[in-house]
Amino acid sequence: MQFEEIYAAYFQKIYRVCRGYVNDDDWAKDIAQDTFVIVWQQLATFRNESAVSTWIYRIAVNNCLRQLEKQKRLPKDNFPGEIAETAPEPMLDNKIAFLYQCINELKELDRIIISLELEDIRQAEIATIVGISEANVRVKIHRIKEKLTEKFKYYDRD
Amino acid sequence: MTATNFKDLWQSQNAVETNPQQIIAKAKKLQAITRRKIIAVNIVLFLTMVFIIGIVFYYQPKMLLTKIGTLLVVIGIVMHIIATAKLIPLTRKSDAATNNADYLKQMLLIKKKQAFLNTTIMNLYFLLLCVGVFMYMFEYALRMTLSWAIFYYAITAFWFAFSWFYLSKRTIRKQQRQINAVIENLEEISTQFDDEK
Numbered sequence: 001m002q003f004e005e006i007y008a009a010y011f012q013k014i015y016r017v018c019r020g021y022v023n024d025d026d027w028a029k030d031i032a033q034d035t036f037v038i039v040w041q042q043l044a045t046f047r048n049e050s051a052v053s054t055w056i057y058r059i060a061v062n063n064c065l066r067q068l069e070k071q072k073r074l075p076k077d078n079f080p081g082e083i084a085e086t087a088p089e090p091m092l093d094n095k096i097a098f099l100y101q102c103i104n105e106l107k108e109l110d111r112i113i114i115s116l117e118l119e120d121i122r123q124a125e126i127a128t129i130v131g132i133s134e135a136n137v138r139v140k141i142h143r144i145k146e147k148l149t150e151k152f153k154y155y156d157r158d
Numbered sequence: 159m160t161a162t163n164f165k166d167l168w169q170s171q172n173a174v175e176t177n178p179q180q181i182i183a184k185a186k187k188l189q190a191i192t193r194r195k196i197i198a199v200n201i202v203l204f205l206t207m208v209f210i211i212g213i214v215f216y217y218q219p220k221m222l223l224t225k226i227g228t229l230l231v232v233i234g235i236v237m238h239i240i241a242t243a244k245l246i247p248l249t250r251k252s253d254a255a256t257n258n259a260d261y262l263k264q265m266l267l268i269k270k271k272q273a274f275l276n277t278t279i280m281n282l283y284f285l286l287l288c289v290g291v292f293m294y295m296f297e298y299a300l301r302m303t304l305s306w307a308i309f310y311y312a313i314t315a316f317w318f319a320f321s322w323f324y325l326s327k328r329t330i331r332k333q334q335r336q337i338n339a340v341i342e343n344l345e346e347i348s349t350q351f352d353d354e355k
Contacts, residue, residue, distance in 0.1 A: 007178040015173040029173055036178070037185040038254045046255075059254045062261045068343050096171050099164065109350035112258070118168035131259030136353055148164060 001052060003040050010053075011036070013119050014060045020115030021064040023104035031067065035060040050128065053121070057129045061112050095155075102151045106144060113137060114144045203239060210235070219297055227293030234286030241279045245271055259351045266344045273337045276330055284326065288318050 014035055019028035038059050046055060103111055109130070116126045123141065127134040214228055248268050256264070295314065299307040 003182065004178050007181065011175055012172050016168065016171060019171070019173075025173070029176075032173070033176065033181060033184070036181045037188060040182055040185040041189070042254065050255075055255050058257060058261075061258050062254055062256075065258065065262060065265070065347070068347075069340055093170070096167055099167055107350055108347045115168075118165050120165060120169075129257060130351075131257030131261075132351055133353065145164070 003043055006039060006043075006052065006056070007036055010056055014056065017057065017060055017112070017115040017119060018064055019100065020103050020118075021061075021108070021111050022067060023100050027067075031063050032060070035063050038063070051125070054125055054128055057116065057121070061116075061129065064112070065108070098152075098155055099148075102148055106147070110140060110144050113140050114148070117141050117144075206235065219294075221297045223293050224297040227290045227296070230286050230290030230293065234283050234290060237286070238279060238283045241275050245275065259348075262344060262348050262351065266341065266348065269337055269341045269344065273334065273341065276333055276337065280326065280330060284322060288322075291318075 011032065015028055015032040018031040018035075019025070022028055022031065035056070039056060042059075046052075103114055106114065112130060113126060116129065117123075121129075123137045124134050127137045130137070210228070210232055214225075219225055219228070245268065248264075248271065253261075291314065292311075295310065299310055302310065
């Protein structure tokens with residue numbers, strides 16, 4: 001597979017997974033771009049031991065986990081309110097924004113798992129990407145979906 | 159709302175795409191920067207070695223104490239270089255495409271090594287450097303008048319005390335706080351990867 005093909009096929013998916021993790025448009029774009037920088041660098045050594053999708057999602061999620069180091073340097077809360085509001089963020093559908101917000105309230109691993117699940121990735125593949133058992137993935141997805149449904153019940157009512 | 163609706167909602171969100179050529183350009187630039195950094199570090203190390211060996215040959219110290227002092231300084235520098243260098247293969251080996259649980263473990267290991275480097279190795283490095291320089295100075299101080307020798311030692315002692323208690327302790331403390339915060343977060347996330355009870 002050529003880099004351009006991979007990029008065209010996966011950029012949006014990777015962006016969404018990153019967005020699910022950090023819930024910030026620019027930040028998610030940065031992580032997605034960094035992911036493709038690594039993909040470009042390592043494409044030559046990629047030996048098809050796993051599916052391309054597994055490979056790319058692993059890199060993307062690992063990149064998300066690494067944000068921990070940067071988070072400390074750039075606490076998001078320190079930005080004054082006005083700047084955050086005037087930043088040119090594309091208008092999000094309220095419902096999508098709410099979904100992202102709900103996901104952002106979850107723990108790190110849950111954020112990752114639900115983002116991958118919502119990208120329609122099989123549970124067996126999620127288990128391989130993340131490195132936990134398939135049974136564990138199933139339990140977690142079930143619990144997260146319950147939580148989300150519960151939150152959306154109130155949202156739909158208002 | 160059903161699960162399919164969550165998926166539809168999720169997948170309806172798209173970002174403005176950048177040109178893939180821009181990504182390639184960024185990747186190439188990063189590669190060039192890394193290569194330049196490696197070359198620069200090697201040049202600095204080489205020059206340091208040349209400088210130290212040069213001093214020993216040029217001044218031809220007569221006393222054993224001076225030689226031991228020089229040796230201690232060299233050991234300190236070499237120890238620091240080795241400790242730092244040991245981190246490099248770890249970072250390089252941490253394959254960007256391993257599964258997330260293993261990647262977290264690897265990150266945790268690197269951070270803990272960094273914390274060790276930052277405290278134990280730095281303390282030892284400074285101690286060796288300090289003792290080494292004081293021993294090295296002795297032979298040259300003997301050739302001075304007593305008051306000059308005292309002045310000479312006082313200035314050096316003051317400089318070491320200043321850089322140790324003020325500069326390095328403060329930097330180390332600050333870095334250590336950051337590393338510890340990262341380690342704490344990593345450990346917290348790691349527990350999430352344990353099996354559900």
